[in-house]
Amino acid sequence: MSHPHARLTVHGRRLLIDRVRAGRPVAHVAEEMGISRATAHKWVRRWRDEGDAGLYDRSSRPRTTPHRTPADVEAQICQLRRERKLGPARIGPILGMPASTVHRVLTRHQMNRLRWMDRPTGQIIRRYERSRPGELVHVDIKKLGNIPDGGGHRIMPRQQANGNRQATTDARRGGSPVIGYSFVHTAIDDHSRLAYSEVLANERKETAAAFWERANTFFAEHGITVERVLTDNGSCYRSRLFAQTLSAANIIHKRTRPYRPQTNGKVERLNRTLLDEWAYVRPYSSNTERTEALADFLHTYNYHRCHTALGGQPPISRVNNPAGQYT
Structure with a gap:
């Protein structure tokens, strides 16, 4: 989703493509729309490679995260949270990790708040909402x-x-x-x-x-x-x-x-x-x-x-x- 001050929305990107397809120089269209040449060329290139699908926003999540906490360590954090109901400040010293890292791991697994867990079993409480009035x-x-x-x-x-x-x-x-x-x-x-x-x-x-x-x-x-x-x-x-x-x-x-x-x-x-x-x-x-x-x-x-x-x-x-x- 575009941020509030974005120069180009999906509609604006289509307009950019239409003007370029009409034979206008990319640099001239970029100036008219108040964006840089690099940005204009980026969207034209994506459109040529992917078609209309390339005009939509992509996730900014990196393809790889080499410094992410290993999966086995995350499992230990979740186990301590589930079985002993410990918080980041106590789990951190046990595993030799910063409390902030533990908190991010718990947030990623939706275990950062105890009220989101069933206390006796440690299972995540599944929240739901019916789609129309009267269904339940x-x-x-x-x-x-x-x-x-x-x-x-x-x-x-x-x-x-x-x-x-x-x-x-x-x-x-x-x-x-x-x-x-x-x-x-x-x-x-x-x-x-x-x-x-x-x-x-x-x-x-x-x-x-x-x-x-x-x-x-x-x-x-x-x-x-x-x-x-x-x-x-x-x-x-x-x-x-x-x-x-x-x-x-x-x-x-x-x-x-x-x-x-x-x-x-x-x-x-x-x-x-x-x-x-x-x-x-x-x-x-x-x-x-x-x-x-x-x-x-x-x-x-x-x-x-x-x-x-x-x-x-x-x-x-x-x-x-x-x-x-x-x-």
Whole structure:
């Protein structure tokens, strides 16, 4: 790809060739186009040798790299990284190499960041993205502690917060009030990252199935036909009711491999965003207040918040696209 200040693009090189083929001297054409004679002759020579294919940019990578780290040494670096999770500063002294060289080797093998590796096995995590909206939707549940009416210990002294807990619920366990938990059910489209969430009372099969019906309606309202749903192996997702709910809408159900949450990584990452930018972004005075704030967050997330995986655009930018883009 030509750099921003290049005198000649592929179109300009074709124009150069056309003028030379018309009988114009190469030196005159070079002067008209503001390039050197050597450059003009280079492109004319490439065109004569290779045709139109010779007018495209070539890789600047050298044909040989005699000083590159030997393959067996690179294998040792990768082995230390994979088995012992060591960084360049520790691998370097072990092998008698500069840490900068070790870092370049790890980068070349996509092992320079531990989050790109599966910690137990040391295998590189394969990242993917579906080609169109609805091809795959990730679904998961996040458990959140409830907030007593009047606020908890995050916004007031513990003694006062404990009084709020006593006044909020009659449930007791060992003499202490039991506030309980809320369950955030979430669905996110793999391609567009369009998300839908609800705060519900439990994670039973009936609740999960009803949530999916509402989530499917949400995606349908945005012109997305869901083809597959990916979940973990929670009991609600292994139930016959959830399977029948998906089958009724002609949706294929996929489940992750046990102990491999990375497979469902997009919704796992959204769960973390929910905590950082909604659940814990400010102190709430009640569970109801926090629940009501979810709708505003989802609107911001879907329509306004930039997403790094989408080139800084919000998820809706991949939904409202010209007809036929995904066919």
